[in-house]
Amino acid sequence: MNALIRAGSGVSRALAWIGGAGLLASAGLISLDVIFRALWKVTYFESFELSGYAFAIATAMGMSYAMVSKAHIRIEVLYTLAPAKWRAWLDVWSYVGLALVSAVLLYWCTQTVLGNLQSGARSNTSLAVSLVWPQGIWLAGWAWLALLSTLYAVFGLVSCLRGQYAACSELLGVASMQHEIEAGTGKELQS
Numbered sequence: 001m002n003a004l005i006r007a008g009s010g011v012s013r014a015l016a017w018i019g020g021a022g023l024l025a026s027a028g029l030i031s032l033d034v035i036f037r038a039l040w041k042v043t044y045f046e047s048f049e050l051s052g053y054a055f056a057i058a059t060a061m062g063m064s065y066a067m068v069s070k071a072h073i074r075i076e077v078l079y080t081l082a083p084a085k086w087r088a089w090l091d092v093w094s095y096v097g098l099a100l101v102s103a104v105l106l107y108w109c110t111q112t113v114l115g116n117l118q119s120g121a122r123s124n125t126s127l128a129v130s131l132v133w134p135q136g137i138w139l140a141g142w143a144w145l146a147l148l149s150t151l152y153a154v155f156g157l158v159s160c161l162r163g164q165y166a167a168c169s170e171l172l173g174v175a176s177m178q179h180e181i182e183a184g185t186g187k188e189l190q191s
Contacts, residue, residue, distance in 0.1 A: 001155055005171065008148045009068045015144060016065035019058030026051035049125050053134035060141025064148050067098065070175040079174065088156070088165035091172035095153040102146040109135075109142050 029047040037043055066072055074094065079087060115121075116131040123129045152172060159168035182188055 001158070004151060005155060008064075008151060011144070012064040012068045012148065015061040015141060019061035019141070022054040023058045026054040046125055046127050049123055049127060049129070053129075053138075056138050057134065057141060060138045060145070063102075063141065064145045067145065067149060067152070070173075070179070072098075074174060076174050084165050084169065087173060088160050088168040091168060092153060092156040092160055095149060095156055095172055099146065099149040099153045102142065102149050106139075106142050106146040109139050113139050 026047065029045045029050055033043050033045050033047040036045075079090060082090065113132060113135045116135060121131045123131060156168045156172045159165070159171075
C-alpha cells in the first residue's frame with residue numbers, strides 16, 4: 001500500500017507541473033495578445049479562451065497535489081487538543097469526506113463531458129474547439145483526485161482499524177510546523 005501512496009504522490013506532482021506549465025503558457029499567450037493589440041490593434045492567439053481551459057485544467061490537476069502535500073486548509077483548533085487516536089479517526093473521516101465530494105464532482109463532470117460529446121459541442125469562438133478535448137483533460141484531473149482521495153481514505157481506515165494511529169496521522173494528519181518549514185525551504189531541519 002505504501003508503494004501505491006508514493007506512486008500516487010509522484011503522479012500528483014507531475015500533474016501539478018503539467019497544470020503549472022499550462023498556466024505559464026497561457027500567461028505567455030495573454031502577454032502576446034496584449035502586445036499585438038497595443039501595437040497592431042489585432043489579436044491572434046485567443047488567449048481568453050485558452051487561458052480559461054488552462055485554468056480549469058490546472059485547478060483539477062493541482063487538487064490531488066494539494067492533497068498529498070497537505071496544502072488543503074483544515075480547521076484544527078479542537079483537533080490539536082484531541083488524543084492521537086481521535087485525531088487519526090478525524091483524519092480518516094476528513095479523507096472519506098473528500099473522497100465522497102470528489103466522487104460526486106467526478107460524476108457531474110463526467111455528465112458534462114459526455115453531454116458535450118453527444119451533442120458535438122464546440123466553443124463559440126473563432127477556434128471552435130471541440131469542448132470534449134479540454135474538458136476531457138479537466139475530467140482526468142478530477143478522476144485522479146477521486147481515485148487518490150479514496151486510496152488515502154482506505155489506507156487511513158485500514159491503519160486505524162489495525163491500531164496504527166501514528167501511520168495514519170503521518171499520511172493523513174495536519175502538517176507539523178517542521179514539515180511546513182522543510183517543505184518551504186527544501187532543507188531538512190535538525191531535530
